[in-house]
Amino acid sequence: MNAFNRLLSTVAIGLAVGLTSVAAVAETPANMLVIANRIDDITTIDPAQSFEFAGSDVSRNIYSRLVNFDPLNLEAGYQPDLAESWTVSEDGRTITFTMREGVKFHSGNPVRAEDAEFSLRRVVILNKTPSFILTQFGFTADNVGETIVADGNTISITTDKRYATSFVLNCLTAVIGGIVDKEVVMANEVDGDLGNSWLATNSAGAGPYKLQGWKPNESVTLVSNPNYYGGAPAMERVIVRHVQESATQRLMLERGDIDVARNLNPEDVAGASKAEDITIDSELRGRLMYIAVNQKHEHLAKPEVRQAIKYLVDYEGMQNSFLNGQYTIHQNFLPRTYLGAVDENPFSLNIKKAKELLASAGVGPFEIEVGVREAQERIEIAQSLQNTFAQAGITLNITVGTAKAILGRYRARELDMYVGAWGPDYPDPHTNAGTFAYNPDNSDEAKATGLLAYRNAWDTGGLTEKVAAAVIEGDRDTRAKMYADIQSEFRDIAPFAVLFQKIEQTGRNKVVKNLNLGGAITAVSYWPVTK
């Protein structure tokens, strides 16, 4: 639905609701949680393959991991889950986990170290899109027999070199760390696929919920696992229904047919918040909006020009207008709530200072091309930038295109400037540090197109080594400090201006308590929810 249609529908509903009121005449059962969400991005439930938002929501509630986040205390970082404890070898390469005793899968099979070994090896062997989260530690299909090994009640993983323990453990909290029931999965193996096809639509976990059914673009139904080692969840059934339209979600929430609406637009948030039984939760998510300038451009490569562009952004104007309630100003590459995240936002719109910086660089008026994908909010950001940059003599020629066209040129280092969004892949600071501030080979031949620094032809000015040092630092607090320092330097020298961090606004019936969406680091947790 385009912006005009959305406006019409909002006006229509606003007028009608203003004249009457939608009375909550229904309510969902006390032991059932009903959610409206857009779930058309789920392509598989297999933890070795799932890499989408709605899929992560499902997976987090079905599969326990060796270590996991406590939804009621995300700030505490990773905690024991199926692994009761762990030790790290002297060389820092081997972590040995001791499994929790007495835990059972949904099938009734006991959870063994052998299942954990199978699950992690399976991720590496299947080599699906998210497998890099494990293979970055040097695991390959050829060496998993020696590097991921179960022995009795313990499982050891040995990385190719020393890494920060917190880095490895954070990665194991990702979806790919889900432990599957080896017996059940292998009973459903087809043509040596390690159960990949079967697990796409079925579940075999030990988590608080099991999958009852997933109908694409329609619904996901979870039923509670009464034998969950952490205690049976209060919500015996969780139904997530695919409801595309924000206005429809709002109507269902106000009618009491659903407990939670996950995709309300700002207009519907404003409307729903007036209802007596509804409250709006705002939670920070990991997605960042940023701009970057190509260091192959003779003007943009100058340090003063890189600085100047950060003063040519109307952060507050955008935050308070078309991004209102959906994004908040954030000028660092680690999202708030990540280990090492900082909350310093020193830049604001300052045309005069930008002009001084451009003058000191000896740069007169010039034109650059800015590439934008055809997404409404990004186009609006580009238009705002076009206005403010013009005031300092920089003409932005906006090229709007499909993901294929624009991203292809960005990867090929052809764009002068790019307005983009970035979401972290796993809940460790290296996920963003390793792409924004890491680029070991800046030559065209390197083709390291997965790295944002490479895409902008930036050699990182010494930050690559600092990122490499941070990723092997054993002490968690020291490591956090290292990332804070890296970000401080990054803000000054990088050809990136990180602009905003995503806020997710959720409409919730007030009877629903303890619903945690996972913040920036993980997905939603249904098991602590009560009514």
Next chain:
Amino acid sequence: MTEYKNEGRHKAPLELWIRTTFLTIGSIMVTMLGLMFVTFVIGRVMPIDPVLAIVGEQASKSTYDAAYAQLGLDRPIIAQFGLYVWDVLHGDFGKSLLTARPVADDIKRVFPATLELASIGVFFGIILGVPLGVVAAVKRGSWIDQVARVIALVGYSMPIFWLGLMGLLVFYGILGWVGGPGRVGIFYVDIVPSVTGMILIDSLLDRNWVIFKDALSHIVLPASLLGYYSLAYISRMTRSFMLEQLSAEYITTARVKGMSESAVIWRHAFKNIRVQLITVIALSYANLLEGSVLTEIIFSWPGIGSYITTALLSADMNAVMGGTVVVGLIFILLNILSDLLYKFFDPRAK
């Protein structure tokens, strides 16, 4: 001699029938092949990257290349098309990227939802639209004609999403007369065994009256909405066809002969517009069977329209191709049905 003549009279229609059948099947196959080829080529040249849809924009080049080869995109386009046709002939539309299921299974799931909705919608459109069109023609220029015109104009010009949202707000949100979005209440999902995939029929077969009633309360609003759009089209076309007949000389003759007005209208004029009306209704039904994307989105109705649209936006080309083939087949079948009905109602067409 007599026997020979009789045999000849019986043999000729049989031969004709066989010839017609073969020609029909041949034309279906050629049309389907053409449709598949055009869709396939469009799918390959459109600026959406199916590989990116799988691996995500953050993937490295090696991951991208592996997925590219896995999809067979490194082969010549004609070879890709040949392989696709071969698979389709074996009943394999491939696997959907979005649902991780065979496209054939997805279509079995989403098409009955659209069929159920469209059938009830077009039923509303016919039983209300045809009489309205006839009355508007007979009472040309009267207040009934004006009302019919307004009804049709509103139906043509009102954006369907707006009408849908307002309908939901009034009849579901405020009055609570109908069920909300979805085919059935959330608590009744997956309770009735799926036989036809159409919940109304499945709940009847299961003799589950509670779910039947609930499903009916969910379908009535979107079906009425679609029915209204059919009504607008059918009533205007009926009026136009009737006006043409009513001004013909044979109608004047019938009246002069003292025939009653109702006999003139229904036994003469209406009888002669049936063939044209069949085309209009068939087209209207076919349009609804394509799936009304906006109606499906607003009412969270998991039909074929939103299935194909979502697939298209996500570069899920197997799903797009499968859906297009099904929609194409529906058009062709409805055309054939129209032809058969022509022959039934109009002896000249035989």
